[in-house]
Amino acid sequence: CPVRQAWERSCLSLRTMDSAYLKENVGPALTAAMTAMIVEQPKDSVEFVGNYLLAYVEREQGKKEVAEKFAKADAVAKAAAEAKEVAAAEAVAAAEEAAKPLPDQVELATELASTTEVAELFPRLVELIKAGSGASSVYLGVKDAEAGTETATISFVAGTAGSDMEGKVLMGAAPDAEEPVDEGVSFGVFKALEPVEGEEEEAAEEEEGGEPKPPKGPEYPTEFVVKNVVREPAVKFYGIPKLGSYVALPVRYDSCLHADGVEIVPPAEPAEDAPPAEEGAPPPAPTTKPKMVSKEVLVGMHTMGQSGRTFSAEQLAFAKEWTGKLSEALGRAELALWEEEVGKTDAKVASDEETKALFADLKQQEESKLQEAIDSLGEAATDDEKAYKTLEFKFQSATAALQQIKEKVVEIKTYRMVPKPEPVRILQTMLYSLDIAQDTFIEPATKKVNWEKMRKIFDVELMENKLAYYEPADESIDYPKYARVEALKELLGEITAETAAETMPPLYVAILEWVLKAIELREAAVAKREKEAEAEAAAAEE
Numbered sequence: 374c375p376v377r378q379a380w381e382r383s384c385l386s387l388r389t390m391d392s393a394y395l396k397e398n399v400g401p402a403l404t405a406a407m408t409a410m411i412v413e414q415p416k417d418s419v420e421f422v423g424n425y426l427l428a429y430v431e432r433e434q435g436k437k438e439v440a441e442k443f444a445k446a447d448a449v450a451k452a453a454a455e456a457k458e459v460a461a462a463e464a465v466a467a468a469e470e471a472a473k474p475l476p477d478q479v480e481l482a483t484e485l486a487s488t489t490e491v492a493e494l495f496p497r498l499v500e501l502i503k504a505g506s507g508a509s510s511v512y513l514g515v516k517d518a519e520a521g522t523e524t525a526t527i528s529f530v531a532g533t534a535g536s537d538m539e540g541k542v543l544m545g546a547a548p549d550a551e552e553p554v555d556e557g558v559s560f561g562v563f564k565a566l567e568p569v570e571g572e573e574e575e576a577a578e579e580e581e582g583g584e585p586k587p588p589k590g591p592e593y594p595t596e597f598v599v600k601n602v603v604r605e606p607a608v609k610f611y612g613i614p615k616l617g618s619y620v621a622l623p624v625r626y627d628s629c630l631h632a633d634g635v636e637i638v639p640p641a642e643p644a645e646d647a648p649p650a651e652e653g654a655p656p657p658a659p660t661t662k663p664k665m666v667s668k669e670v671l672v673g674m675h676t677m678g679q680s681g682r683t684f685s686a687e688q689l690a691f692a693k694e695w696t697g698k699l700s701e702a703l704g705r706a707e708l709a710l711w712e713e714e715v716g717k718t719d720a721k722v723a724s725d726e727e728t729k730a731l732f733a734d735l736k737q738q739e740e741s742k743l744q745e746a747i748d749s750l751g752e753a754a755t756d757d758e759k760a761y762k763t764l765e766f767k768f769q770s771a772t773a774a775l776q777q778i779k780e781k782v783v784e785i786k787t788y789r790m791v792p793k794p795e796p797v798r799i800l801q802t803m804l805y806s807l808d809i810a811q812d813t814f815i816e817p818a819t820k821k822v823n824w825e826k827m828r829k830i831f832d833v834e835l836m837e838n839k840l841a842y843y844e845p846a847d848e849s850i851d852y853p854k855y856a857r858v859e860a861l862k863e864l865l866g867e868i869t870a871e872t873a874a875e876t877m878p879p880l881y882v883a884i885l886e887w888v889l890k891a892i893e894l895r896e897a898a899v900a901k902r903e904k905e906a907e908a909e910a911a912a913a914e915e
Contacts, residue, residue: 402426402429402430403422403426405425405429406421406422406425406426406429407422409421409425410422410425475501475504475505476504477497477500477501478501478505481494481497481498481501482698485498485698485699485701485702486698486701486702486705488702488706489706489709489710490706491699491702491703491706492530492825494702495513495530495531496531498513498531498695498699499511499512499513499531499532499533499672500533500534501695502672502674502691502692502695502696503533503674505688505691505692505695506674506684506688506689506691506692507676507679507684507688508533508674508675508676508684508688509617509675509676509677509678509679510532510533510535510536510538510674510675510677511532511533511536511672511673511674511692512529512531512532512533512536512538512539512672512673512674513529513530513531513532513670513671513672513673514527514528514529514530514538514543514559514670514671514673515527515528515530515668515670515671516563516668516669516670516671517816517819517821518545524544524545524546524547524548525545525555525560525563526542526543526544526545526816526818526819527542527543527545527559527560527671528541528542528816528818528819529541529542537611537612538611538673541611542816542817542818543555543556543557543559543560543609544556544818545560546560556609557607557608557609558597558599558605558607558608558609558619558621559597559621559671559673561594561597561621562593562594562596562597562621562622562623562671563593563623563669563671564593564594565591565592565593566591566592566593566594568592593623593625594623595622595623595693596620596621596622596623596689596693597620597621598618598619598620598683599618599619599620600618600683601616601617601618601681602614602615602616602617602618602619602675602677603615603616614677615677615678616677616678616680616681617675617676617677617678617679617681617682618675618676618681618682618683618684619673619674619675619676619677620673620674620675620684620689620692621671621672621673622671622672622673622674622692622693622696623669623670623671623696624669624670624671624672624696624699624700624703625667625668625669625670625700626667626668626670626700626701626703626704626707627665627666627667627668627704627707627708628665628666628667628668628703628704628707629663629664629665629666629707629708629711629790630707630710630711630789630790630791631664631666631790631791632790632791632792632793632794633664634663634664634711634790634791635661635663635664635715635790636661636662636663636664637659637660637661638659638660638661638662639659640656640657640658640659640660641657661715661718663708663711668703670699670703672692672696672699674692710789710790711789711790713789714788714789714790721878724781725878725879725880728778728781728878728879728880728883729879731774731777731778732774732879732882732883735770735773735774735777739766739767739770742766742770743763743766743767743770746762746763746766747759747762747763747766750762757901757904760897761897761898761901764890764893764894764897765846765894767890767893768845768887768890768891768893768894771883771886771887771890771891772840772841772843772887774883774886774887775836775840775883775884775887776836776840776841778880778883779833779836781880782831782835782836782880782884783831783832783833783835783836784831785800785828785831785880786828786829786830786831786832787828788828789828791824792824792881793877795868795873795876795877795881796877796878796881797822797824797827798864798865798866798868799865799868799873799881799884799885799888800827800831800881800884801822801827801864802861802864802865802888803884803887803888804827804830805855805856805860805861805864806843806845806856806861806888806891806892807835807839807840807843808839808850808852808856809830809835809839810853811853811855813826813830814826814827814830843891845891845892845894845895845898846894846895846897846898848898848902858892858895858896861888861892862892865885865888868885870882870885870886870889873885
């Protein structure tokens with residue numbers, strides 16, 4: 374019957390499905406239980422199979438838990454390995470990124486190694502150090518000492534944007550103070566370290582051959598670190614104190630562009646066995662060499678406003694690398710400028726001779742023209758009028774003489790070596806007379822001339838717009854205190870036309886003569902106005 378056949382097929386399918394289910398889910402457990410039962414031959418086979426199945430369940434659950442733990446441990450280990458690989462890759466990428474030069478780094482290094490105008494690179498240098506160190510601000514100061522004293526100053530000449538340090542000054546301890554105290558902490562980086570015990574004995578040792586070793590010079594710190602500026606009472610703040618660290622880095626180099634930068638070296642004595650000099654031959658001439666003095670510059674940087682973080686070793690190394698480049702650049706540039714200036718000596722000597730001859734000729738012309746100027750006053754002129762006319766004429770002649778050597782006056786701006794103090798004072802009185810403000814070239818803290826600023830004032834504009842139109846007798850000129858006659862005389866001190874002619878180049882002699890004539894005319898003009906006022910008052914009383 375078809376219906377029965379269908380029913381049988383359905384039952385067979387169900388039996389097949391049940392058999393598959395049993396084999397999959399309890400087959401292994403029952404097989405193991407039955408096998409164990411046959412091996413053990415227990416009295417109560419049913420109880421044995423039941424207990425076996427219960428134990429089987431516990432064993433399988435334990436295996437599952439162990440497997441899960443191992444799987445979890447494997448996942449953790451794999452994740453850690455992957456994280457380590459990622460971190461290593463990130464470290465390599467960071468190292469590669471750190472190895473890349475910062476913007477302007479290559480160009481700045483090239484310029485520092487070649488230029489003689491190193492000071493022009495100061496703003497870029499502090500910005501680069503800021504970028505490489507992560508500092509909040511970086512600034513550069515020049516250490517100086519007042520003449521005749523031990524008082525030091527640090528004048529800040531460059532700073533990163535927003536630092537507001539340019540123009541600020543730190544004053545060192547006054548030498549006559551009972552308890553000398555420097556302003557701020559930065560001077561500490563310039564103070565020699567105390568010698569380590571035992572170094573004195575080492576210095577006394579002899580070299581091979583019995584010659585004593587040269588004395589060992591003082592050692593200085595490579596940096597001065599304040600880890601927390603708000604806890605250091607000696608720190609000088611120019612704004613609101615903030616949590617952070619401060620580092621001062623010294624820059625030392627040998628300078629030869631100072632007033633005594635040329636050292637004359639006498640010719641060596643001929644050797645005993647040297648052949649005699651030829652008859653009529655000129656004696657050997659002395660040579661010159663740079664006379665070096667040590668100069669010091671400060672690079673300061675801080676992390677104020679960065680939650681009190683300190684600079685890392687890598688950041689300090691970066692900053693020190695660039696202060697080292699700066700030291701090399703300053704020393705090299707000054708030596709190159711020294712050689713260039715000393716190389717012009719012969720040309721300057723020839724130029725000085727030309728200037729002397731020109732002034733001698735002008736003096737002769739002045740004498741003849743002076744008489745003509747006095748005669749132009751007429752026979753009725755008084756002695757006072759003739760004397761005033763003489764001063765007026767001589768000042769005009771001195772002005773005309775400077776105009777004739779205008780190129781030589783303007784050339785002063787190319788002098789990189791600081792002149793002797795006396796010529797500098799002559800130039801100072803000239804600039805004051807021409808209404809050049811004191812703070813244009815005088816450092817406010819030390820009251821000393823900044824030669825780099827002063828020399829740049831001597832340009833064509835000074836000669837054509839200031840000197841050419843200067844009238845000492847003009848009573849409308851309101852001279853500041855430092856430019857009044859008494860102050861100018863005090864500034865010149867013992868300098869006279871006679872001493873200048875004997876010891877200075879003719880250019881400075883000509884400028885001094887102009888200054889002296891201007892002072893004489895200013896005094897005469899004041900006396901003339903006072904006398905005229907007295908005459909008018911007397912006439913009014915009559």
